Amino acid sequence: MKLIKGAAIFFFGLVGEWIFSRYLSFHGLNPQILLILTIGVAAFNGTPEAMVFGFFWGLCWDALSLNLFGARALALTLVAYGLGLVRRQVDMVTPGAQAIVAVIATVLYRMLLGFIYLIFSGQFLWLGWTIFLLEPVYNGIFCFILAILRPNSYFSSSRRGSILS
Amino acid sequence: MHRELRLANRLAIFFVGISVLLLSLPLSGPVASFKFALQYLIEPELYQGSIGLERLSELPSSLKKLLQADIQNRSLTDQIKMEPVLESEIESLKTENDRLRSEMDLGKRISFSFAWARVVKRSPADWYQDFIISIGKNKGIDPNDPVFAVNGRSLAAIGRVVEVRSNTAVVQLLTSDISAVDSFIVSQSSHTHGAFNGLVQGLAAPDLQISYLPVQAPLKEGDKVYTSPNSASFPPSIFIGTVAKVYPVDPFLIFKSADIRPALSPSEINEVLVGRGIRKTEISR
Numbered sequence: 001m002k003l004i005k006g007a008a009i010f011f012f013g014l015v016g017e018w019i020f021s022r023y024l025s026f027h028g029l030n031p032q033i034l035l036i037l038t039i040g041v042a043a044f045n046g047t048p049e050a051m052v053f054g055f056f057w058g059l060c061w062d063a064l065s066l067n068l069f070g071a072r073a074l075a076l077t078l079v080a081y082g083l084g085l086v087r088r089q090v091d092m093v094t095p096g097a098q099a100i101v102a103v104i105a106t107v108l109y110r111m112l113l114g115f116i117y118l119i120f121s122g123q124f125l126w127l128g129w130t131i132f133l134l135e136p137v138y139n140g141i142f143c144f145i146l147a148i149l150r151p152n153s154y155f156s157s158s159r160r161g162s163i164l165s
Numbered sequence: 166m167h168r169e170l171r172l173a174n175r176l177a178i179f180f181v182g183i184s185v186l187l188l189s190l191p192l193s194g195p196v197a198s199f200k201f202a203l204q205y206l207i208e209p210e211l212y213q214g215s216i217g218l219e220r221l222s223e224l225p226s227s228l229k230k231l232l233q234a235d236i237q238n239r240s241l242t243d244q245i246k247m248e249p250v251l252e253s254e255i256e257s258l259k260t261e262n263d264r265l266r267s268e269m270d271l272g273k274r275i276s277f278s279f280a281w282a283r284v285v286k287r288s289p290a291d292w293y294q295d296f297i298i299s300i301g302k303n304k305g306i307d308p309n310d311p312v313f314a315v316n317g318r319s320l321a322a323i324g325r326v327v328e329v330r331s332n333t334a335v336v337q338l339l340t341s342d343i344s345a346v347d348s349f350i351v352s353q354s355s356h357t358h359g360a361f362n363g364l365v366q367g368l369a370a371p372d373l374q375i376s377y378l379p380v381q382a383p384l385k386e387g388d389k390v391y392t393s394p395n396s397a398s399f400p401p402s403i404f405i406g407t408v409a410k411v412y413p414v415d416p417f418l419i420f421k422s423a424d425i426r427p428a429l430s431p432s433e434i435n436e437v438l439v440g441r442g443i444r445k446t447e448i449s450r
Contacts, residue, residue, distance in 0.1 A: 047173040055180040059187075063200050070187030077180040084173050120188045 010053060013037045014060055028127065029134055031142040034061060034072075035109055038080050039102055039143060043092035047084025054080040068121055075112040079105050095147035102143035106136035205232055279313075279438045280304045285333065292431055293340040293369045295327070300439065301334045311399045311440040312336045314429050321428030322346065322392050322403045326439065334439075338431055339405065342369040347393040348405055350375060350423075352383050362393055365405055365425060372409055373425040380421050384411045390425050400440065404428050 016033040024030060034057045042050035054076030062069045083105065092101055110132060117125035280300055287296035300306055306329050313320040324344065328335035337344055344367040349360045361382040363375040375390060388408040394401035410424040
């Protein structure tokens with residue numbers, strides 16, 4: 001059952017990212033659904049699960065877009081790993097904490113992506129100051145709203161145990 | 166907690182290794198094709214530009230043809246969507262034109278319909294003289310009807326009907342040495358912009374010749390030649406060709422002449438459009 005829920009979350013994460021990036025983009029600004037969901041999985045289900053989700057979400061998104069193949073997979077995996085380290089120090093379950101984590105994680109994620117592009121394609125991925133400054137705030141707000149709206153969702157119901165356990 | 170940390174460390178090493186491997190290795194042909202096909206399904210717009218077309222070149226030919234057909238289909242659909250706008254614009258221009266003509270007492274606008282035809286026979290001996298097309302009396306073709314060919318996205322005058330049979334017709338080309346059409350040339354000289362009337366004649370050769378141009382006409386290579394409103398057979402402003410060579414003014418002649426490269430050479434013409442009804446309208450006028 002948990003596997004089915006996990007697969008559903010995985011699928012809807014990709015669909016959500018696609019819908020937001022394609023139809024709800026505002027001046028190139030759209031919430032990084034996959035990153036926000038990775039934060040959610042890390043907060044409620046643990047680091048290993050967040051890393052698995054992050055890696056495969058990133059890989060799928062790389063395959064579906066013109067990104068450097070493997071760049072998002074690596075960036076989301078590293079962000080999930082970093083969240084695991086933070087999770088031991090900070091209680092990430094409250095919406096406020098998750099929003100702050102989302103702001104910091106977005107900045108780190110963008111920097112990571114930029115450096116991955118710099119190393120593997122010779123050019124730092126820079127989308128401009130507007131996106132660099134506003135995207136973390138946008139993600140933070142979006143993460144906060146999502147955290148408030150999901151009390152009975154997959155995340156909270158699976159706090160008792162991880163898919164991987 | 167330690168167990169989770171150990172698992173996270175192992176997963177980190179594993180996933181980072183795979184990601185770096187994927188980032189480092191070039192994608193093989195089938196994997197790249199699969200990725201491009203997926204991308205096309207999700208974001209077909211990415212393949213509309215030149216970069217997209219470059220990416221298509223890496224695909225297997227069958228998939229490439231399929232995607233190119235879809236791209237063409239999208240482009241043509243967009244063009245079809247513009248048709249009503251263009252039609253209404255044409256209608257409004259026609260109405261305005263009719264109103265102005267009536268105010269200036271110029272008579273009714275000449276209008277005619279087109280019929281498509283295929284070139285069915287041509288003789289090597291008369292390559293620049295004439296050819297036979299696949300329609301005749303059966304499609305209402307009359308002698309002296311103008312014949313056009315599509316040159317890119319516009320029409321070009323190529324000849325006129327000289328003989329009509331039941332199912333075929335003979336088209337005399339503008340390159341024929343007994344062909345002449347009233348025309349005007351648009352000078353693109355940097356000093357003067359203007360149009361000069363002349364007579365385009367065939368030479369039974371690839372090029373045409375325009376004569377009776379004023380001596381002062383500042384012609385240069387590349388200037389465009391169109392059918393004149395005075396032409397007996399052709400509607401006005403139909404493209405004929407471009408100036409290929411300007412002859413120096415002969416002191417014994419009172420006009421200038423130039424060679425014209427036709428918009429389409431006879432070798433390039435496979436289908437033609439025959440303008441029907443123009444003679445009838447003119448006679449009634």
